[in-house]
Amino acid sequence: MQHEYLIGIDVGSSSTKTVVTDKYGHILASATEAYGILRPHSVWAEQWPDVWENAARNTIRRSVRISGVPAENIKGICISGLYGGSGIPLDENMMPVRPCIIWMDRRSEEICTRLQRDIDVDKLFSITENGIDSYFGYSKILWIKENEPEKWKRIKLFMTPNQYIVYRFTGEIAIDRTSAGNLGGLFDVERNDWSDEMLNTFGIPRSMMPQRILDPSDIVGYLSSEVATDLMLASGTPVCAGCIDCLASTLSAGAVRIGQGVAVLATSLNWGLLHSSKPTNPKYISMPYITNDKNVRYTYGGISSAGALTKWFSEKFAPDSLISENSMPLSFADLEKAAYSIPVGSEGLLILPYFMGERSPIWDSKARGALLGLTVVHTAAHIYRALLESIGYALRHVMEDYGSASAQSLPCRIVGGGSSCKLWVQILSDITGETMECMTTGVEAPIGDAFLAGIATGMFSDFNEIQKWTESYSVFCPDWQNHDMYSKYYDIYKHLYGSIQEDMHALSDLGITLD
Numbered sequence: 443m444q445h446e447y448l449i450g451i452d453v454g455s456s457s458t459k460t461v462v463t464d465k466y467g468h469i470l471a472s473a474t475e476a477y478g479i480l481r482p483h484s485v486w487a488e489q490w491p492d493v494w495e496n497a498a499r500n501t502i503r504r505s506v507r508i509s510g511v512p513a514e515n516i517k518g519i520c521i522s523g524l525y526g527g528s529g530i531p532l533d534e535n536m537m538p539v540r541p542c543i544i545w546m547d548r549r550s551e552e553i554c555t556r557l558q559r560d561i562d563v564d565k566l567f568s569i570t571e572n573g574i575d576s577y578f579g580y581s582k583i584l585w586i587k588e589n590e591p592e593k594w595k596r597i598k599l600f601m602t603p604n605q606y607i608v609y610r611f612t613g614e615i616a617i618d619r620t621s622a623g624n625l626g627g628l629f630d631v632e633r634n635d636w637s638d639e640m641l642n643t644f645g646i647p648r649s650m651m652p653q654r655i656l657d658p659s660d661i662v663g664y665l666s667s668e669v670a671t672d673l674m675l676a677s678g679t680p681v682c683a684g685c686i687d688c689l690a691s692t693l694s695a696g697a698v699r700i701g702q703g704v705a706v707l708a709t710s711l712n713w714g715l716l717h718s719s720k721p722t723n724p725k726y727i728s729m730p731y732i733t734n735d736k737n738v739r740y741t742y743g744g745i746s747s748a749g750a751l752t753k754w755f756s757e758k759f760a761p762d763s764l765i766s767e768n769s770m771p772l773s774f775a776d777l778e779k780a781a782y783s784i785p786v787g788s789e790g791l792l793i794l795p796y797f798m799g800e801r802s803p804i805w806d807s808k809a810r811g812a813l814l815g816l817t818v819v820h821t822a823a824h825i826y827r828a829l830l831e832s833i834g835y836a837l838r839h840v841m842e843d844y845g846s847a848s849a850q851s852l853p854c855r856i857v858g859g860g861s862s863c864k865l866w867v868q869i870l871s872d873i874t875g876e877t878m879e880c881m882t883t884g885v886e887a888p889i890g891d892a893f894l895a896g897i898a899t900g901m902f903s904d905f906n907e908i909q910k911w912t913e914s915y916s917v918f919c920p921d922w923q924n925h926d927m928y929s930k931y932y933d934i935y936k937h938l939y940g941s942i943q944e945d946m947h948a949l950s951d952l953g954i955t956l957d
């Protein structure tokens with residue numbers, strides 16, 4: 443009997459990862475390629491799409507080579523992608539006009555302030571199930587329109603990062619409905635189509651949006667012979683629509699039931715719930731979910747900085763302040779070990795993790811990071827642990843502000859690269875008081891992608907079959923003594939932001955002026 447295999451690719455903010463799996467979810471091979479983010483100004487964040495495409499091609503080739511799987515046995519491919527903000531602006535020849543303004547970019551804040559005043563915000567929310575913030579892609583599209591008129595004239599189409607790569611692989615133009623919904627401001631969720639009313643309100647031509655709107659598990663097209671040869675795959679291999687990366691991660695955790703909560707701990711942190719009711723809280727982000735039931739939504743709160751902070755610390759400070767025996771920069775495992783020896787609360791240290799502004803629940807693009815409580819006794823290990831704890835406070839804030847609907851009998855499943863840090867997962871459990879189920883067998887977005895490829899190609903008939911891929915996990919229960927101590931820090935955490943918000947904004951303005 444011929445063995446069948448799948449390929450899942452996740453194009454993330456800081457790296458692209460590809461896996462080759464069998465039909466049981468076992469990973470035969472994987473490859474990762476890292477890259478940087480362009481930051482022309484302090485609150486800007488851009489990327490050229492060729493970086494993503496090259497990383498996807500390179501990791502696919504390496505994974506296929508390592509796996510040794512015959513090309514004809516690979517039955518399907520699925521690509522998820524970071525929330526690409528504006529999307530990639532393309533000209534009539536499908537060439538990028540400028541870099542893609544990605545999700546963490548905050549340059550459209552003034553536009554959002556004006557929109558809050560000038561448009562019917564309730565109407566916007568009723569149609570798109572999302573509010574107004576510089577996080578959303580439509581505000582970034584408006585920034586291009588207002589600030590780069592010559593480039594705007596050349597733009598014919600905006601494409602998400604994953605769908606751009608799908609186009610480059612298959613020649614087909616489309617968008618999945620999760621990505622369309624996550625643009626915010628432009629997509630009518632209940633009608634599953636672009637909202638002409640909102641497009642007209644913003645002066646964005648409908649033609650700039652992909653007209654083919656698909657389910658994530660729909661097949662978009664097939665690998666061209668040229669691309670297939672380059673990737674060491676078979677010409678005509680099916681490629682499915684894919685989705686936003688946080689949803690692929692959520693699926694990889696086995697989340698297909700209403701009421702299931704999932705935290706995705708990666709560059710940023712997303713926590714959300716699956717539900718079938720129309721969202722009511724505009725401070726949270728909603729989008730259609732991956733499954734084929736169009737009534738199911740994923741509503742979540744997004745924390746802008748999570749893994750980005752541990753990466754920042756390891757790159758900027760750890761090589762100088764925590765020197766290993768052979769004078770080499772410390773690994774994340776070394777940093778975790780150092781932080782493990784520090785008591786709960788980092789002995790009086792508290793960090794606000796707003797290093798890139800903040801999304802839920804405060805929605806403040808001028809929020810900035812803060813470190814309070816330093817003494818001459820504190821070490822770099824104290825600061826590193828305080829960074830881990832700060833994400834726990836932010837997660838608790840998001841969960842509590844969501845309301846009573848977040849109180850679930852089901853444990854919160856946690857996925858993403860940060861979930862490999864067991865100390866961090868335990869800290870999150872202790873601070874929030876939630877039991878965390880941490881998947882132990884390579885569960886990240888590419889696994890969800892591979893499963894979607896299996897749905898698309900008929901290898902699986904039901905989304906519930908993902909449960910067979912997620913039977914292995916570790917359970918982290920709250921230490922209630924630690925929880926009580928963290929609750930005291932958490933009260934200070936919430937109070938601190940309001941106390942220094944005005945000064946924080948003033949510093950933010952000074953920083954932008956100096957760029």
